[in-house]
Amino acid sequence: MKNCSGEFFNIKEKDSSFRGKGLLENGRILGIMADARKAITTYHDHLGDDSERKKCLDQIMVIIPHHCGDHSSCNDPGLCQYSSMKKENPDWTDEQIQHKVAETSLRHEGTYMDLSEEGCDRLMKVLMKRFNLESID
Numbered sequence: 359m360k361n362c363s364g365e366f367f368n369i370k371e372k373d374s375s376f377r378g379k380g381l382l383e384n385g386r387i388l389g390i391m392a393d394a395r396k397a398i399t400t401y402h403d404h405l406g407d408d409s410e411r412k413k414c415l416d417q418i419m420v421i422i423p424h425h426c427g428d429h430s431s432c433n434d435p436g437l438c439q440y441s442s443m444k445k446e447n448p449d450w451t452d453e454q455i456q457h458k459v460a461e462t463s464l465r466h467e468g469t470y471m472d473l474s475e476e477g478c479d480r481l482m483k484v485l486m487k488r489f490n491l492e493s494i495d
C-alpha cells in the first residue's frame with residue numbers, strides 16, 4: 359500500500375514551522391505511517407466488513423491528535439500507551455500519566471509534536487486524503 363510520507367516530508371521542506379525538534383521530525387513521520395499501516399492491516403483482515411472499515415478510518419483520524427498529545431479520541435488502549443496507562447490507573451491525573459508514559463515509552467521518548475491546531479489540521483488532511491473510504495479497501 360502506498361503511503362504518504364513523501365507528502366509529510368514536502369510540507370516540512372516548504373514550511374519551516376514544521377521543522378525542528380519536537381515538530382514533524384523524520385522519526386515522527388515514520389511513526390505516523392506505522393500507525394496508519396497498523397490500522398489498515400487490521401482492517402484488511404476483515405476486508406469488506408463495514409464496521410471494521412469504520413473502525414479503521416476512526417483510528418486513522420486520531421493518529422495526528424494522538425501524536426500531538428491529544429488522547430481524548432484514542433479509544434484503543436492497545437494502540438495508545440496513554441490510554442492504557444489511564445485505564446490501569448483511573449485515579450491518576452493527566453500529569454501523572456504523562457510522566458509515566460514518558461518514562462516507559464521508547465519511541466519518541468513519550469514526547470508530542472508541539473504543533474498549532476492549524477498545523478495538526480494540515481497533517482490530518484494529508485492523512486485523510488491518502489486514507490479514506492475510496493482508498494483503504
Ligand SMILES: [Zn+2]
Pocket residue numbers: 424428429432437438439440441
Ligand atoms: Zn493516544
